[in-house]
Amino acid sequence: MTAELICVGTELLLGDIVNSNAQFLSRELAELGISVLHQHVVGDNAARLRELAAQARARSELLVFSGGLGPTADDLTKETVAAAFGDPLRFDEAQWRRICDFFARMGRTPTANNRKQAMVPTRGHAIQNDHGTAPGAWFEDETGHCAVLLPGVPREMKAMWAEQVRPLLEKRQSCTIRSRTLHVLGGESSIAGKAAPLFEGENPTAAIYCKTGESEIRVTARAADAAAAQAMCDERIERFRAVLGDAAYDTDVPGLAWTVVRALKERGLHAATAESCTGGLVAQRLTEPPGASEVFGYGFVTYAEAAKQALLGVPAELIERYTVYSGPVAAAMARGALAASGAELAVAVTGLAGPGGALPGKPVGTVYLAGADARSRTLYLYRLALGGYREREVIRARAALWALDALRRMALGLAQPDAVRAGFAAPPDALDI
Amino acid sequence: MTAELICVGTELLLGDIVNSNAQFLSRELAELGISVLHQHVVGDNAARLRELAAQARARSELLVFSGGLGPTADDLTKETVAAAFGDPLRFDEAQWRRICDFFARMGRTPTANNRKQAMVPTRGHAIQNDHGTAPGAWFEDETGHCAVLLPGVPREMKAMWAEQVRPLLEKRQSCTIRSRTLHVLGGESSIAGKAAPLFEGENPTAAIYCKTGESEIRVTARAADAAAAQAMCDERIERFRAVLGDAAYDTDVPGLAWTVVRALKERGLHAATAESCTGGLVAQRLTEPPGASEVFGYGFVTYAEAAKQALLGVPAELIERYTVYSGPVAAAMARGALAASGAELAVAVTGLAGPGGALPGKPVGTVYLAGADARSRTLYLYRLALGGYREREVIRARAALWALDALRRMALGLAQPDAVRAGFAAPPDALDI
Numbered sequence: 001m002t003a004e005l006i007c008v009g010t011e012l013l014l015g016d017i018v019n020s021n022a023q024f025l026s027r028e029l030a031e032l033g034i035s036v037l038h039q040h041v042v043g044d045n046a047a048r049l050r051e052l053a054a055q056a057r058a059r060s061e062l063l064v065f066s067g068g069l070g071p072t073a074d075d076l077t078k079e080t081v082a083a084a085f086g087d088p089l090r091f092d093e094a095q096w097r098r099i100c101d102f103f104a105r106m107g108r109t110p111t112a113n114n115r116k117q118a119m120v121p122t123r124g125h126a127i128q129n130d131h132g133t134a135p136g137a138w139f140e141d142e143t144g145h146c147a148v149l150l151p152g153v154p155r156e157m158k159a160m161w162a163e164q165v166r167p168l169l170e171k172r173q174s175c176t177i178r179s180r181t182l183h184v185l186g187g188e189s190s191i192a193g194k195a196a197p198l199f200e201g202e203n204p205t206a207a208i209y210c211k212t213g214e215s216e217i218r219v220t221a222r223a224a225d226a227a228a229a230q231a232m233c234d235e236r237i238e239r240f241r242a243v244l245g246d247a248a249y250d251t252d253v254p255g256l257a258w259t260v261v262r263a264l265k266e267r268g269l270h271a272a273t274a275e276s277c278t279g280g281l282v283a284q285r286l287t288e289p290p291g292a293s294e295v296f297g298y299g300f301v302t303y304a305e306a307a308k309q310a311l312l313g314v315p316a317e318l319i320e321r322y323t324v325y326s327g328p329v330a331a332a333m334a335r336g337a338l339a340a341s342g343a344e345l346a347v348a349v350t351g352l353a354g355p356g357g358a359l360p361g362k363p364v365g366t367v368y369l370a371g372a373d374a375r376s377r378t379l380y381l382y383r384l385a386l387g388g389y390r391e392r393e394v395i396r397a398r399a400a401l402w403a404l405d406a407l408r409r410m411a412l413g414l415a416q417p418d419a420v421r422a423g424f425a426a427p428p429d430a431l432d433i
Numbered sequence: 434m435t436a437e438l439i440c441v442g443t444e445l446l447l448g449d450i451v452n453s454n455a456q457f458l459s460r461e462l463a464e465l466g467i468s469v470l471h472q473h474v475v476g477d478n479a480a481r482l483r484e485l486a487a488q489a490r491a492r493s494e495l496l497v498f499s500g501g502l503g504p505t506a507d508d509l510t511k512e513t514v515a516a517a518f519g520d521p522l523r524f525d526e527a528q529w530r531r532i533c534d535f536f537a538r539m540g541r542t543p544t545a546n547n548r549k550q551a552m553v554p555t556r557g558h559a560i561q562n563d564h565g566t567a568p569g570a571w572f573e574d575e576t577g578h579c580a581v582l583l584p585g586v587p588r589e590m591k592a593m594w595a596e597q598v599r600p601l602l603e604k605r606q607s608c609t610i611r612s613r614t615l616h617v618l619g620g621e622s623s624i625a626g627k628a629a630p631l632f633e634g635e636n637p638t639a640a641i642y643c644k645t646g647e648s649e650i651r652v653t654a655r656a657a658d659a660a661a662a663q664a665m666c667d668e669r670i671e672r673f674r675a676v677l678g679d680a681a682y683d684t685d686v687p688g689l690a691w692t693v694v695r696a697l698k699e700r701g702l703h704a705a706t707a708e709s710c711t712g713g714l715v716a717q718r719l720t721e722p723p724g725a726s727e728v729f730g731y732g733f734v735t736y737a738e739a740a741k742q743a744l745l746g747v748p749a750e751l752i753e754r755y756t757v758y759s760g761p762v763a764a765a766m767a768r769g770a771l772a773a774s775g776a777e778l779a780v781a782v783t784g785l786a787g788p789g790g791a792l793p794g795k796p797v798g799t800v801y802l803a804g805a806d807a808r809s810r811t812l813y814l815y816r817l818a819l820g821g822y823r824e825r826e827v828i829r830a831r832a833a834l835w836a837l838d839a840l841r842r843m844a845l846g847l848a849q850p851d852a853v854r855a856g857f858a859a860p861p862d863a864l865d866i
Contacts, residue, residue, distance in 0.1 A: 012455075012456075012459070012472065013459055013469045013472065014459060014460065014463045014469070014640070014641065015455075015456045015457065015458070015459030015460030015461070015463060015469075016460070016640060017454050017456070017458040018451055018453055018455075019451070019455060019456070020451055020473075021449075021452070022445075022451075022452060022474070023448045023452070024444055024448065025448070025453040026445070026447060026448030027448030027449070028448070029448075030446075030447045030448060036446045036447070036448075037446070037475070037478075037481060038446075038473065038474065038475060038481070039446065039452075039453070039472075039473065039474035039763070040471065040472065040473055040474075041472035041473075042470070042471060043470065047472075048470060048471070053594075058826065062439065062445075065855075127787065172764025203595070207447070207449060209449065214526030215556070226604025238736065256808065261719075273713075273734070274711075279716050279717050279719070279720025279721075279725070279732070280706075280708075280713030280714065280715070280716030280717035280720065280734065281713065281717045282713070283712055283716075283734040283736075284711070284712050284713035284714045284717050286712070287713065287734075287736060288825075288826065290787070290788055290789065290825060291789075292736070293736055293737065294631050294711070296736050296737075297735075297736050297737025297739060297740050298734070298736070298737065298740045298744070299712070299713050299732075299733075299734025300732075300733070300734070300737065301713065301716040301720075301731070301732025301733070301734065302730075302731070302732075303720060303725070303726050303729050303731070303732065304729075304731065305731050306730060307730050307731045307774070311731070311772070311773075340743070340744075341740070353530070355723055356723065356724075357506070379680075392721075392723060393721065412755070417478070
């Protein structure tokens with residue numbers, strides 16, 4: 001099946017907002033095995049909308065519209081598409097009652113304009129909107145070409161898509177779709193280098209989405225029923241895991257912090273953080289998941305040298321001898337955080353996020369990361385070279401991600417092959433990496 | 434002038450990435466007074482690209498393309514548009530040298546494919562790319578309709594637009610454009626309520642972009658020269674400021690933290706943070722601006738009650754009597770942060786970010802914020818009701834923004850009309866707001 005996307009809205013033409021609806025709908029259609037050949041944006045203009053609807057209907061089997069279903073005279077999508085598909089609109093009492101009920105729940109009264117929103121296709125059908133006032137619509141012409149109309153508000157559009165449109169399209173495609181997302185540390189090239197063949201094939205499909213320092217691999221399978229589709233996803237995910245090892249940290253989570261908090265909870269562990277250049281970012285990430293308070297109690301943002309001494313007991317001589325950006329200082333921060341918090345695990349970060357401040361042999365982007373495990377009295381020390389990422393925010397975000405991963409590895413007892421490992425009693429020189 | 438945007442790329446049709454180029458170019462064209470009537474996305478497909486280029490050329494005066502300028506056989510934009518505009522491409526030695534030099538700087542060697550990128554219009558001209566390999570192109574037909582071709586990589590596209598395309602279009606529009614952005618705390622409706630008339634008019638234009646808890650008002654003026662355009666912007670910005678008062682916190686900054694850090698620096702002040710529900714977000718924001726270390730040394734993330742007692746000296750009885758989400762505890766946290774850091778100013782945040790944990794009379798979203806000023810021994814206490822924003826992340830982000838604003842107001846000596854004000858010696862009951 002071929003499809004075409006038409007987003008209606010002057011705010012898109014003016015660049016006031018980014019067209020996130022187009023991305024969402026395109027991805028969903030791709031997962032359904034429907035080829036999107038065109039995306040368009042037009043304003044609330046009858047002539048241009050009419051011309052575009054006619055062109056699109058002639059060349060594509062499915063037209064997906066978003067926007068232009070509001071109550072004002074400007075909102076023309078439904079009327080224009082009804083005319084293009086030769087399906088006159090009729091007033092629907094049941095829809096009108098739904099709209100009135102919706103307004104009542106919000107403590108408001110519909111206006112006469114809202115009656116326009118209760119107009120539905122005669123041959124086609126309305127698409128119920130449980131999240132706002134404007135119902136959507138489904139039109140179909142004599143050649144079997146269809147148009148589905150959804151509101152422009154992303155929240156309403158996405159809910160109606162998931163609840164009503166996607167199931168309809170799955171039925172037309174005679175299939176059920178399931179997706180799973182594997183979360184992997186590292187960028188596209190490192191992942192592609194190891195797992196390239198697993199991205200091939202039409203069903204399941206696997207697509208990679210890059211984020212800062214990590215990637216998501218979304219596996220989507222089409223099958224006759226949900227169990228079969230799920231099994232196909234699971235099988236592919238396992239193959240990715242086998243190749244990617246413990247860089248693949250979880251599936252279907254909002255982010256690494258969720259994995260870390262769950263790992264700590266399951267093992268009854270607690271973590272503390274000591275941060276300089278990340279300025280609280282590690283703690284902030286770690287407290288994103290609800291219930292983080294069960295495993296995290298103490299975070300130290302020791303931006304000043306005096307704070308490192310006063311709160312974490314980092315000796316002034318250590319800073320003087322090795323500089324504040326150094327392995328020995330990171331290690332002392334991590335051990336100080338353990339001592340001050342009573343946690344079993346701690347991570348500490350100190351480094352140069354830039355743009356200024358470079359030292360001889362320590363360019364901007366040099367970040368020292370220490371993990372400390374009170375149970376085994378072991379230190380894990382990393383020296384990260386993040387200068388290639390240039391921007392301060394990116395350097396900080398990548399350093400925080402490494403810190404969370406060091407916590408994950410300590411909590412789960414995973415190897416830390418990139419780290420220098422030392423005991424708590426190691427002399428500072430051994431930590432000067 | 435009317436324009437049409439054509440973005441070329443399969444990754445857009447698959448929904449792999451959001452079309453941020455379309456937003457950027459649409460906004461830029463709007464500021465130039467050029468009406469964008471259509472946006473399109475097509476894949477790297479010769480027939481569809483040809484059909485679209487012909488249609489667009491017939492109806493619009495300016496066509497802006499992004500994407501499809503790479504070295505592979507798939508990359509068809511330049512060849513297709515050259516044919517549509519009847520302007521044959523020729524190999525350009527100078528461009529080829531630039532491409533070879535660019536590769537040399539990256540330590541790489543161009544392939545034979547890259548020669549394709551040195552093809553330039555015969556009647557039109559190349560648009561130099563100092564940020565990548567693919568030069569852009571400018572075509573013009575006998576009717577005066579133009580096409581400008583830019584790479585799809587946002588960084589390269591934006592730089593080439595700013596350096597070369599925008600000045601060309603300013604000349605064609607016989608004007609110079611200047612923009613300024615006013616940063617204002619609060620949402621669109623509160624701002625529109627006070628400043629609606631200032632958003633009217635064609636030159637300068639004023640557009641509002643909403644962010645979490647704050648808004649940006651972008652004022653854009655067209656004039657014969659830069660000084661005149663700048664003066665028009667300045668004048669409108671001043672009128673906004675006059676109406677919006679100190680909710681308008683700055684112009685042309687990346688965010689509120691930049692304003693706060695500058696205010697602290699200028700006055701030789703230091704700030705400390707004490708955070709519970711925001712989990713380090715206030716400290717992280719405050720350390721986003723380079724040079725924050727001059728004004729910020731100590732941040733306490735006291736997520737556990739024991740941490741509030743141990744690090745900030747909050748009495749256990751206070752927590753027991755008023756609960757940890759309370760004005761007296763927020764005040765004690767702020768004063769504890771002052772004592773432990775030696776800073777002149779501190780902010781503390783404690784509250785319920787949810788989703789669970791509501792107490793009687795304290796639903797999710799109830800956040801207590803305390804500012805403490807050691808110079809005047811004054812406390813500023815806020816009780817925020819952020820439950821309407823529902824999501825944990827939004828509640829945390831809004832609470833952090835309030836905290837930064839409380840710091841700004843203390844640093845600049847501005848009124849804090851929404852706060853309860855008390856002296857350091859006030860009894861806890863007086864702080865139980």
